[in-house]
Amino acid sequence: MSILILCDHENGQLSPVTLNAVSAASQIGGEMHLLVAGDQTGNVAKAAASIAGIAKVLVADDKALENGLAENLAPLMQSLSVSYSHMMAAATTTGKNVMPRLAALLDVMQISDIIKIEDANTFQRPIYAGNALSTVSSSEAIKVITVRGTAFEAAAAEGGNAAIEPVAGASDAGLSAYVKSELSSSERPELTSASIVISGGRGMQDGANFAMLEQIADKLGAAVGASRAAVDAGFVPNDYQVGQTGKVVAPDLYVAVGISGAIQHLAGMKDSKVIVAINKDDEAPIFQVADYGLVADLFDAVPALEKELG
Amino acid sequence: MKVLVPVKRVIDYNVKVRVKADQSGVELANVKMAMNPFDEIAVEQALRLREAGTAEEVIAVSIGPAQNQETIRTALAMGADRGIHIEAPHDIEPLAVAKLLKAVVAQENPGIVLVGKQAIDDDCNQTGQMLAALLGWAQGTFASALEIAGDKAKVIREVDGGLEHIEINMPAIVTVDLRLNEPRYASLPNIMKAKKKPLDSLTAGDLGVDIAPRLTVVKVEEPTARAAGIKVADVQELVSKLKNEAKVI
Numbered sequence A: 001m002s003i004l005i006l007c008d009h010e011n012g013q014l015s016p017v018t019l020n021a022v023s024a025a026s027q028i029g030g031e032m033h034l035l036v037a038g039d040q041t042g043n044v045a046k047a048a049a050s051i052a053g054i055a056k057v058l059v060a061d062d063k064a065l066e067n068g069l070a071e072n073l074a075p076l077m078q079s080l081s082v083s084y085s086h087m088m089a090a091a092t093t094t095g096k097n098v099m100p101r102l103a104a105l106l107d108v109m110q111i112s113d114i115i116k117i118e119d120a121n122t123f124q125r126p127i128y129a130g131n132a133l134s135t136v137s138s139s140e141a142i143k144v145i146t147v148r149g150t151a152f153e154a155a156a157a158e159g160g161n162a163a164i165e166p167v168a169g170a171s172d173a174g175l176s177a178y179v180k181s182e183l184s185s186s187e188r189p190e191l192t193s194a195s196i197v198i199s200g201g202r203g204m205q206d207g208a209n210f211a212m213l214e215q216i217a218d219k220l221g222a223a224v225g226a227s228r229a230a231v232d233a234g235f236v237p238n239d240y241q242v243g244q245t246g247k248v249v250a251p252d253l254y255v256a257v258g259i260s261g262a263i264q265h266l267a268g269m270k271d272s273k274v275i276v277a278i279n280k281d282d283e284a285p286i287f288q289v290a291d292y293g294l295v296a297d298l299f300d301a302v303p304a305l306e307k308e309l310g
Numbered sequence B: 001m002k003v004l005v006p007v008k009r010v011i012d013y014n015v016k017v018r019v020k021a022d023q024s025g026v027e028l029a030n031v032k033m034a035m036n037p038f039d040e041i042a043v044e045q046a047l048r049l050r051e052a053g054t055a056e057e058v059i060a061v062s063i064g065p066a067q068n069q070e071t072i073r074t075a076l077a078m079g080a081d082r083g084i085h086i087e088a089p090h091d092i093e094p095l096a097v098a099k100l101l102k103a104v105v106a107q108e109n110p111g112i113v114l115v116g117k118q119a120i121d122d123d124c125n126q127t128g129q130m131l132a133a134l135l136g137w138a139q140g141t142f143a144s145a146l147e148i149a150g151d152k153a154k155v156i157r158e159v160d161g162g163l164e165h166i167e168i169n170m171p172a173i174v175t176v177d178l179r180l181n182e183p184r185y186a187s188l189p190n191i192m193k194a195k196k197k198p199l200d201s202l203t204a205g206d207l208g209v210d211i212a213p214r215l216t217v218v219k220v221e222e223p224t225a226r227a228a229g230i231k232v233a234d235v236q237e238l239v240s241k242l243k244n245e246a247k248v249i
Helices: A017-027 A044-052 A071-081 A091-105 A207-220 A229-233 A263-269 A298-308 B036-049 B066-079 B094-108 B126-133 B188-193 B235-245
Strands: A003-006 A031-038 A054-061 A086-090 A111-114 A116-119 A121-126 A132-138 A143-147 A164-167 A176-183 A196-200 A223-226 A253-257 A274-279 A293-297 B002-006 B010-011 B033-035 B059-065 B082-087 B112-115 B138-149 B151-160 B162-169 B171-174 B199-203 B215-221 B230-232
Touching: A003 A017, A003 A274, A017 A031, A017 A086, A017 A116, A017 A143, A031 A044, A031 A071, A031 A091, A044 A054, A054 B215, A071 A091, A071 B112, A071 B126, A071 B138, A086 A091, A086 A298, A086 B082, A091 A111, A091 A143, A091 A196, A091 B094, A091 B126, A091 B138, A091 B151, A111 A121, A121 A143, A121 A223, A132 A176, A143 B010, A164 B059, A164 B162, A176 A223, A176 B138, A196 A207, A196 A293, A207 A223, A207 B059, A223 B094, A293 B235, A298 B235, B002 B036, B010 B066, B036 B059, B036 B112, B059 B066, B059 B094, B066 B082, B066 B199, B082 B094, B094 B126, B126 B138, B126 B171, B138 B162
Parallel strands: A003 A031, A003 A086, A031 A054, A054 A164, A086 A143, A111 A143, A196 A223, A196 A253, A253 A274, A274 A293, A293 B230, B002 B059, B002 B112, B059 B082, B082 B199, B112 B171, B138 B171
Antiparallel strands: A116 A121, A121 A132, A132 B215, A176 B162, B010 B033, B138 B151, B151 B162
């Protein structure tokens, strides 16, 4: 058995979620290889080679792979597939974009967003926004899998000394072109890897009111998130969204402010270790999953919370 | 240009799903079903393309049991021109769906396929990408904006870090995200009109596609419920609990 894991990277840095995907792969067993695909990826390859337990890092350095376009990346991964029993990626927007394309090229059914590994062929994954858990087994020759990062501890980023090997064969399919990105820049931790997340919902009433949450976030070293309602209303950008179809988070502490707790929001945060809900409606469903609920007007409670934190 | 819109019939998003006692799946009997909300957004976008003069015809296709024709009628009531129903089991896998859609694309020659990025039942997020692979077409996934100009489409994608702008060749597959548009409601007269719109019915065999499942569902279970929490009286008590009891701050 041999596993290829696609590295997530951004701006020349290895994304931490890759460590969670490696940790999932290590539970399957067998030799683990990482694929770093991109342009000028030297730093990422170096970081990948240091991850504990990795035998080999394949580096596909090509202009055509610079922006991770699935039309160019999937055929490259297909060309590497003969050596592998499993091909995996974190269930990020990159992994979700390319892996199904790869699976179809290989004529295999993908297993999306796994949260548990029973054995090399059997995996558990959430369905219906996590309201049911499905255990599926695959007899495909190559298992194409995406991994929910929050369901697996991160592998050690140091301690490995994998060989770095270039791979050729990348080409531009000529189907798609990257134009530009509008990325949110923030000094705060990344939402999916933060140990504390404070999120606002429709109850925030206005994007400007998120400044109240940001002040608390800065005191706690937390990331700021939002419910779909808050994103749809234009209070904050899409990358803040926590939920079934947004980001899935599982921090040590999740603070939901002015969020009612729709099923699709709960799907994105209910695996958090401790959940706090602040909402003026004591019937709000969010209180059913909250460890600590405070029924209060958030415009009183949030400033008071900031003061109390000192 | 024709627009093909695959629409999936799923349990209505407001329904709390129940796992069957024998762990074979979730209870579907006597449960309210509806069009997958992401596919509604795809139908809406297709209609807007037609209304803008970019497209001439909107074809809704649904794959599943006979009841899926209701989902097609919903799309027709929203404004789609005609429907295609492909008879298949309810739990058909995305790869098989993509193969059937490829066969429909070969028959219909659409200029674009618009589909929801994910179905809210199996949460797979695969079909659009798989169809793009099988056709060798470009894919614009998780689209929050779409602009078609000649043989190119500009797509703004919702990605983890924010937004990404790409330009893709047509024909293409575009999988739609929440913020692309707000789907219209079907009016009563349009619901009546939809009953008279053409709806063809086919089988997987007619299209020569093997739809045998590749994965075996071992079991489906309820997740462990969270233990009930407590209500705190005020912010002071909250902070004290977080510091001393939960020890998370």
